[in-house]
Amino acid sequence: MWVTMTDLKPIRSGADYEEALAGAGRLWGAPAGTPDGDRLDILATLIDAYEARHYPIDPVEAIKFRMEQQGLSRKNWSR
16 A cells, blocks of 8 residues: 555556555545645556556547447437
8 A cells, every 4th residue: 555655656567556546545535735635646647647558448439339338329420
């Protein structure tokens, strides 16, 4: 568990990622500009970088997936 700002480290593995998510969860709602708020901001940035590298999202596929969830087809968007 990360305890202080000096304990923050890059997320290099799935275990690091899970630890970062847990840390962010504990800090969720911390006021901006406070030490905990700053730590949450840094963790969020690290998590975002890890997710972008390991879980990239194709925007077109994301839209198709959401449309499928809603029972929509391309005909719903044609004019």
